[in-house]
Every structure is written in C-alpha cells, then in structure tokens.
Amino acid sequence: MDLEDYYRVLGLRSGASFADIKASYRRLVQQYHPDMNPNDIRAKDKFIAVTEAYKYLQTVVIPEEIISETNNVNSKVSNSTNVKTEVKTSTNIPKSAVNFHPPNLQDIEQRLKWKSYEQLQRFLQEKRFAHAIALAEALMARLPADVEVRQWLAIAYQIWGRALITEKQFPKAQIYLKKALKIDPYNKALWQEIQQDLQKLELKTHC
Template identity: 35%
Template sequence: MQRLYTSKIFSCPLSMDNLPNPNWCYQVLEISPTATAQEIKMAYRQLARKYHPDLNPGDRTAEDRFKLIVQAYRTLLTLQSQPSSSTSTKTTPHPDTTSTYSTGGVRFHVKQRDCTPSSPPLSSEEKLLKLSTLNQVYTLLKRQNFQQAVDIAEKLAIRFPKDSDVQPWLAVAYHRWAKQLISRQQCDRARIYLKKALQADPHNQKLWREIDRDYKAIERQLMF
C-alpha cells in the first residue's frame, strides 16, 4: 500500500496530556488496554525483535513499525510512572441530535457526529498508516505548524472517516489553528475553525469549555 505521508516519529516520550487518545500505544503493541506491566514488556520485546531494522535490512515499513513500537512502549512507561489523574467526563448524546452552543448572545448549532466505527476493521498496513500520520500531526502541532497539521488531519479524516482516534486529533488541530488566528486578530476565520473543532469532537466537554473562553476572547477583541 502506498503511504500518504512520510512518517516522522517523535524522538521524545509523550504524555497523557499530549494525546487525545492514548489507546494507540496498545494498538501498536497489539495488546489490550488492560494489559499488565509485564505483558506490555513482553509484547514490546517480541515486536521489537520481529521488526528490528537489523533483521529487516532495507525494509522501510519494518523500520517505521519498529520506531512506532519503541515510541509506544516509552509512552506507556511514562504514563505508568505518572500519578493517575481523573479525566474529564464526556457526555454521550444520541448521534442524530444537534447541540446548541451559546456565548455572548450568539448561538451556534453543531451537528454531533456518530464516531462509532462503521467501516471494516483496519488491516495492519492501514493501522500503521493511520498511527504514523497521527504522529506527524502531533509533530506539526508541537512545532506550531498548525495550518499544515489541519491539512494533514483533514486528509486523514477523509481516509478514515468517523475513526475514533482520528477525530479528536482533527479537533485539536482545528482548535490550535483557531487560537493562532485569534492571536492574529483574524476573528472571522477563527470562528470557522472553532466550530469545526466542536463538530469533530462534540462530546469533549473540556474542549467546549476552552472554546467558550476563545469566543469570549474574540468578543473582547471586537469591542476595541
């Protein structure tokens, strides 16, 4: 399968705060999210041996897979070393409902998308493609290349529609780009991407609270 984008893997460990959905680590290691520390370690060793570049010379797919395996293992180690924190609750309204967002007397109607996967299970190559591209989106966000991150996240969302891993990343990309537009006083464009962020991840209450603050920031700009 031809890859959509060149994979760019992180060189530093991730943390729970960086990841909209950390389940990708378990997917890469082919284990359950309930796996014990020993099971995680065993899975890492087995897959690392299988895809190690020294055992697969010239195989770029194996090399990319090996990097993802190492990154996933490092991320899980980081998460295990951190004290557990309570995550924000998310509502689960009916997928056909429409939410009304209101701030400063302005009302926005946001169609809630059903993010339940409806497509057949992904192949190993498709999983690798998705996870590698999500890594690239994260790297671009970290470098504050928000518009490019949006472009890639949108293409990935087209390739994997309604994917529960892709949609939160798409929302993050939209939101970060909108915040940069606000800082540039491009309020009309910022509103467009704030609304897109809500449409991409409508069940995320933390996102709604942050966007509420963003709309208020826009209102303050328009007062002067």
C-alpha cells in the first residue's frame, strides 16, 4: 500500500492531521475489535488493517505538538533582536535566561529523522520491504538534501532487490537494484555491492 491507502483505511483524506488520524483510529478500533465481533473474520481483518495503518502513519505524520514547537522556534528566532535588547536594559532577568537558546528547526528535523530510522530498521528486520521503502521515500521527500537519508533509501532498495532475487522475481529485482544506484550514485561501497548483485542476477537469469 502507498501513503494514500493508509489514510483511506482510516477513512481519511491524504494529508489529514495527526489528531484526526488518532481519533479515527480509536473509533475504528473500538468498532472492529475482535472482542466486539467474535467469529467475524472481516472485522478481524479490518482491525488488523486499521492498526497497521495507524502504526505506519505515526512514523510519517508530524504530531501537532512538534508543529507547534516549530512555530514557537520561528517566533523566538524572529524576535531574537528584541529579546537581546530587553536583556541589556532589564536588571530583573535571571542570568540563566540570558544564555537561553531555543531548539532550532534542525534539531526538530533530526528527531523526526532518527525516529523514522528506527522504524525503518524494524520494517527491514521484519522483511516488510514495501513498508520500509514507502517510509524511506517519504523521509527522502522531507529531507532531500540529507546524505544519510539518501543512503538509507538506497540500502532499502538494495535489500528489497536481493529479496526479490531469492524469490526469483528477476525483472523486478533489477529495477530496485538500479534504483539503489540511481538514488546514491557516489557511494562506492554500495556501487560495488550492487554490481555484484547485478552479476548474480544475470547468471540466474541465464540459468
């Protein structure tokens, strides 16, 4: 499933807020909970799908409190000149307040980045490759200039490509291996590994 599918499972439009996602999840979980629908296979499947959609969207949608924190940082940065003037003219401000540095936007982005990375690792360990790639692609869209995020996406493509080779889905495997090269073309170690993967793939194709 892609990102829009997860929203759809929760009965929401793409781009819904984190609060809406949480509210819809709670409502649907109560509606389709197995305890409320004994021996109902459809309700059980719906319950699983709703839970999975919520867990995934938790990793890619920014909670309102973080958005609020970002806005506060913007406000504090824009008013920094006035703050400095007040510090100079006031004698009642604690000394610790003079040295106060609000968290910057980069710190907030880093928190989101590493939270997503932890989830990405879990997806790869659980062999949920489609989820891993969707998450890595969403993170790449959010942080397109981040070198580490680019490497993570390339590695996710490579791991999925290798899994597809094992499953003998050779054309699809080749697509994802080439995607890995394209997304991170200057990573020499990755390039060498993928060239070996492509050689193995070619041998298996001709066998």
